[in-house]
Amino acid sequence: xxxxxxxxxxxxxxxxxxxxxxxxxxxxxxxxxxxxxxxxxxxxxxxxxxxxxxxxxxxxxxxxxxxxxxxxxxxxxxxxxxxxxxxxxxxxxxxxxxxxxxxxxxxxxxxxxxxxxxxxxxxxxxxxxxxxxxxxxxxxxxxxxxxxxxxxxxxxxxxxxxxxxxxxxxxxxxxxxxxxxxxxxxxxxxxxxxxxxxxxxxxxxxxxxxxxxxxxxxxxxxxxxxxxxxxxxxxxxxxxxxxxxxxxxxxxxxxxxxxxxxxxxxxxxxxxxxxxxxxxxxxxxxxxxxxxxxxxxxxxxxxxxxxxxxxxxxxxxxxxxxxxxxxxxxxxxxxxxxxxxxxxxxxxxxxxxxxxxxxxxxxxxxxxxxxxxxxxxxxxxxxxxxxxxxxxxxxxxxxxxxxxxxxxxxxxxxxxxxxxxxxxxxxxxxxxxxxxxxxxxxxxx
Numbered sequence: 201x202x203x204x205x206x207x208x209x210x211x212x213x214x215x216x217x218x219x220x221x222x223x224x225x226x227x228x229x230x231x232x233x234x235x236x237x238x239x240x241x242x243x244x245x246x247x248x249x250x251x252x253x254x255x256x257x258x259x260x261x262x263x264x265x266x267x268x269x270x271x272x273x274x275x276x277x278x279x280x281x282x283x284x285x286x287x288x289x290x291x292x293x294x295x296x297x298x299x300x301x302x303x304x305x306x307x308x309x310x311x312x313x314x315x316x317x318x319x320x321x322x323x324x325x326x327x328x329x330x331x332x333x334x335x336x337x338x339x340x341x342x343x344x345x346x347x348x349x350x351x352x353x354x355x356x357x358x359x360x361x362x363x364x365x366x367x368x369x370x371x372x373x374x375x376x377x378x379x380x381x382x383x384x385x386x387x388x389x390x391x392x393x394x395x396x397x398x399x400x401x402x403x404x405x406x407x408x409x410x411x412x413x414x415x416x417x418x419x420x421x422x423x424x425x426x427x428x429x430x431x432x433x434x435x436x437x438x439x440x441x442x443x444x445x446x447x448x449x450x451x452x453x454x455x456x457x458x459x460x461x462x463x464x465x466x467x468x469x470x471x472x473x474x475x476x477x478x479x480x481x482x483x484x485x486x487x488x489x490x491x492x493x494x495x496x497x498x499x500x501x502x503x504x505x506x507x508x509x510x511x512x513x514x515x516x517x518x519x520x521x522x523x524x525x526x527x528x529x530x531x532x533x534x535x536x537x538x539x540x541x542x543x544x545x546x547x548x549x550x551x552x553x554x555x556x557x558x559x560x561x562x563x564x565x566x567x568x569x570x571x572x573x574x575x576x577x578x579x580x581x582x583x584x585x586x587x588x589x590x591x592x593x594x595x596x597x598x599x600x601x602x603x604x605x606x607x608x609x610x611x612x613x614x615x616x617x618x619x620x621x622x623x624x625x626x627x628x629x630x631x632x633x634x635x636x637x638x639x640x641x642x643x644x645x
Contacts, residue, residue, distance in 0.1 A: 218349075218353060218356060218357070218360070219360060222406065222408055223348040223349070223408050224348060224349070224357065224360075225406075226297075226404065226405075226406040226407040226408075227297070227341060227344060227345075227348065227361075227407060228360065228361060229364075229399075229403035230297060230301055230337075230341070230400050230403050230404045230407070231341055231361055231364055231365060232364035232367070232368040233368065233396050233397070233399055233400035234301070234304060234334070234337065234396075234397075234400050235364070235365050235368040235369055235372065236368040236369075236371050236372045236375075236396050237304065237308055237330075237372070237393050237396040237397050237400070238273070238330055238334065238372065239368070239369045239371075239372025239373055239376060240371075240372040240375050240376035240379075240389065240392055240393060240396070241308075241311055241323070241326065241327055241330060241372075241376065241389075241393060242269075242270075242273065242327060242372070242376065243372055243373045243375075243376030243377045243380075243477070243480065244315065244323075244376040244377070244379065244380040244385075244389045245269055245320075245323060245324060245327065246269065246270075246377075246459070246462055247376070247377040247380055247381065247462060247473050247476060247477055248380045248381075248385075249265050249269070249320075250462055250463065250466065253380055253385070253473075254320045254323065254380070255318070255320050256320045256321065256324060257320075257321065261607065264604065264607050264608070265324075267600045267601050267602075267603040267604050267607065268600075268601075269324055269327065270455060270458075270459040270596075270600030270601075270603070271596075271597045271600040272324065272327050272328040272331060273327055273328070273330065273331035273334070273593075273596075274331065274451075274455075274592070274593030274596035274597050274600070275328070275331065275593070275597060276328045276329065276330075276331025276332040276335060277331050277332075277334055277335040277338070277589060277590065277592075277593035278335075278590055278593045278594055278597070279332070279335070279423075280332050280335035280336060281335045281338075281339065281430075281586045281587075281589050281590040281593070282423050282426035282427050282430060282586070282590070283419070283421065283423075283426065284335045284336040284338075284339050284340075284586055285339045285426075285430055285582050285584075285586025285587065285589075285590075286417060286419050286420065286426065286582075286583065286586075287336065287339075287340075287419070288339040288340045288343055288413075288582035288583075288585070288586065289343070289412065289413040289414040289417055289579075289580070289581070289582040289583055290412055290413075290414060290415060290417040290419065291412050291415075292409060292410065292411065292412050293340060293343075293344050293347060293407070293409070293410035293411075293412070294404075294407040294408060294409045294410065296336075296340040297337075297340060297341075297344075297404040297407045298401070298404045298405060298407075300333060300336045300337040300340060300404075301337070301397070301400050301401040301403075301404040302401055302404075303333050303336070304330070304333050304337075304397045304400065304401065305394070305397040305398055305401055307326060307329050307330055307333055307397075308326075308330075308393040308394050308396070308397040309394055309397075310322070310326055310329075311323060311326035311327075311330070311390070311393050312389070312390025312391065312393050312394050313390065314326060314390075315380075315385075315386035315387070315389045315390045315393075316386050316387050317386075318386060331593075335589065335593075338585070338586075338589045339582050339583075339586040339589055340582070342569075342573065342585040342588065342589070343413070343573075343576075343581045343582035343584075343585040344407075344410060345357050345361075345573055346573050346574070346576075346578070346581060347410040347411075348408065348410065351574055354570045354573050354574050355494070355495070355497060355566065355567060355570040356495050356496075356497075357570075358494070358495075358566045358567075358569045358570040358573070359491050359492065359493075359494035359495025359496070359497070359566045360491075360492075360495045361491075362487075362488075362490075362491030362494065362495075362562060362565065362566050362569070363488050363491035363492045363495060363562075365491070366484050366485075366487035366488035366490075366558075366562060367484070367488040369484040369487070370481050370484030370485055370488060373477060373480040373481050373483075373484055374477060374481050375389075375392055376389060377473065377474070377476070377477030377480070377481075378477060379392065381473050381474065413578055413579055413580075413581055413582055414579055414580075427590070429583070430583050430584070430586055430587035430590065431587055433577075433580040433583050433584050433587065434584055434587045434588075437575060437576055437577055437580070437584060438575065439571070439575045440571075440572055440575050440576055440584060442634065443567075443568040443569075443571040443572050443575075444568075444572050444584075444587065444588050444591060445591070446507075446564075446565075446568045446627065446631070447565060447568045447569055447572065447588055447591075447592060448588070448591040448592045448594065448595040449595060449623070449627055450561060450564065450565045450568075450592075451592040451593070451595050451596040451599065452595035452596060452598065452599040452623075453561075453599065453620050453623055453624060454558075454561065454599075455595075455596040455599035455600050456600065456602055456603060456616055456619075456620055457483065457616065457617070457620055458480060458483065459599075459600050459603045460603050460606065460613050460616040461476060461479050461480050461483070462476040462480075463603075463606065463607070463613040464479070464613040464614060464616070464617075465479055465536075467612070467613050468612065468613055468614050469550075470535050470536050471535060471536040471537070472535060472537065474537075474538055475536060475537060475538050475541060478538050478541060479541075479550070479554060482551055482554040482555050482558075483554050483555075483557075483558045484558070485555055485558070486554060486555035486556060486557065486558030486559035486560075486561075486562065487559065487561060487562040488562065489555070489559045489562065490510070490558065490559035490560060490561060490562020490563040490564075490566075491562040491563075491565075491566055492562075493559070493562070493563055494506070494562065494563050494565075494566035494567065495566070497567075503563075503566065503567030503570070504567050504568075504571065504631070504635075505635075506563055506567065507563065507564045507565075507566075507567045507568060507631070508628050508631040508632060508635070509628075510560040510561065510563035510564040511560065511561070511564040511624050511625075511627050511628045511631070512624065512625055512628035512629075513556075513560050514556075514557045514558075514560035514561050514564065514621075514624050515620075515621040515622065515623070515624030515625035515627075515628065516621065516625070517553050517556055517560070517621075518553075518557055518617045518618070518620050518621030519617065519618050519621035519622070520553065520621075521553050521557075521614065521617040521621075522614050522615065522617045522618035522621070524546070524549065561624075569588075572584065572585070573585070602616075602619075603616065
């Protein structure tokens with residue numbers, strides 16, 4: 201990339217805060233609005249199905265559809281990421297932004313039609329295709345950050361992007377969950393999906409040109425070969441594999457939690473659909489707060505110590521939710537409403553636990569993402585980022601399908617929180633162990 205093609209050399213708006221500079225804000229908005237659309241669609245399904253609003257045939261027990269639906273999005277990402285990483289390395293970045301966001305408009309128009317006509321199967325299918333669209337968008341977005349940002353800006357950029365990501369997950373949860381249960385909810389959800397996709401495409405038109413990493417790359421459509429090559433690049437790049445695995449573990453754990461929350465609300469709290477939506481909103485609020493904190497970390501630190509402490513604390517709080525579960529499920533006669541969530545001691549405990557756990561996980565993930573971006577060689581960066589997206593999806597699928605253990609056996613949904621908590625603590629202990637070997641492995645975490 202020549203200096204003329206390097207958007208980091210643009211001084212037109214360098215006096216402004218990073219968030220308002222053109223090398224950053226269009227990328228932030230394409231990410232945030234796409235995230236909003238995805239999660240509005242997903243939450244409308246996850247709330248609509250167990251409460252009988254969205255009808256999905258072929259499942260004797262509608263609850264069984266939820267973990268399957270949760271796995272569709274990452275399954276599509278896994279299928280298409282080996283090709284998308286190559287495209288992100290081969291072609292100019294702003295063009296890839298525009299094309300992937302235009303494809304989102306088409307998909308959301310179809311999804312809107314599915315909700316408006318009450319076609320639950322088509323709506324579920326569109327969630328899969330939105331996963332495919334994300335497979336082509338994500339490597340472009342993640343690999344663009346080192347093109348638009350200086351190395352010491354990457355942690356701040358990752359934190360700001362994660363704040364947008366989690367903030368708009370929050371909005372998607374709220375809008376999708378509340379609209380689908382309202383009168384004419386299918387029409388409202390459909391209009392919202394189209395509007396979000398269109399505005400995201402407008403933002404993509406403002407992304408700055410950035411040269412391709414490997415314009416002479418010959419595309420390969422052999423899925424297995426490209427999977428092998430992606431991960432060979434990961435393991436050949438010093439210090440990349442460990443933080444990439446840490447990011448993937450994040451998606452395993454958080455996917456399990458977001459899928460189980462509606463069942464936890466219904467069965468452990470005896471709560472309605474609105475309370476289930478608010479719990480997922482609280483989870484997203486906390487994650488956004490954690491991401492903002494990560495963005496505020498000094499340029500003098502890589503943030504990995506904060507990441508270690510955060511994941512251990514998050515695991516401890518998650519286990520505490522399980523320990524109080526017998527109290528939560530004791531009263532089966534009085535529904536646990538949104539009002540109780542904010543006016544009773546048990547409600548405050550649940551609210552505080554959800555917000556603090558997700559905030560700590562927001563602190564956990566940003567330094568790991570920045571480490572992968574910083575350490576990845578430029579010529580293979582997009583394919584390494586694609587490998588990170590692939591691995592995150594690979595881990596999210598069992599995170600979602602693990603909930604079948606709950607739905608098929610009748611086990612208490614709160615057991616998920618103790619399993620997730622133990623997993624978080626194990627990650628933290630592993631990070632401490634690796635940190636002690638830092639002298640021998642200077643690029644480790």
